[in-house]
Amino acid sequence: MTRSVRLVLLGLAVSSVLVRAATATPDPDPTGACCLDPGECVQFTIDQCDSAGGAWQGVLSECEPNPCPQPPGGCCLPSGECVLLGESECLQAEGEFAGAGVECSPTFCAPPLPTNPATWGEIKRRYR
Numbered sequence: 001m002t003r004s005v006r007l008v009l010l011g012l013a014v015s016s017v018l019v020r021a022a023t024a025t026p027d028p029d030p031t032g033a034c035c036l037d038p039g040e041c042v043q044f045t046i047d048q049c050d051s052a053g054g055a056w057q058g059v060l061s062e063c064e065p066n067p068c069p070q071p072p073g074g075c076c077l078p079s080g081e082c083v084l085l086g087e088s089e090c091l092q093a094e095g096e097f098a099g100a101g102v103e104c105s106p107t108f109c110a111p112p113l114p115t116n117p118a119t120w121g122e123i124k125r126r127y128r
Contacts, residue, residue, distance in 0.1 A: 033057040035068035074098035076109035
């Protein structure tokens with residue numbers, strides 16, 4: 001009998017929690033991530049985001065990780081060439097990102113280190 005009473009009490013507790021959760025009222029002004037220029041993300045309601053001239057990302061969207069497009073900047077590629085890319089694109093190209101808004105100039109990136117093509121066997125012979 002003790003077990004059945006406990007089960008009944010547990011059943012009542014669970015059903016009362018379910019009823020409370022189902023009747024909760026939604027937030028009338030939900031917040032979400034709002035993208036502002038240049039690539040800044042803030043938590044705003046849709047009205048606040050519209051007033052700030054931003055692009056609202058939706059209810060309950062977060063700023064971590066930042067969903068907003070980032071401005072391009074100088075990216076030094078392994079070849080020594082500088083191109084304007086976003087940070088993630090630069091890293092995917094195995095480049096070094098100099099920062100958002102940083103412009104490329106002719107001498108911006110260090111030239112690549114000179115290499116002599118050699119086979120592994122030639123390299124071992126040199127140091128034996």
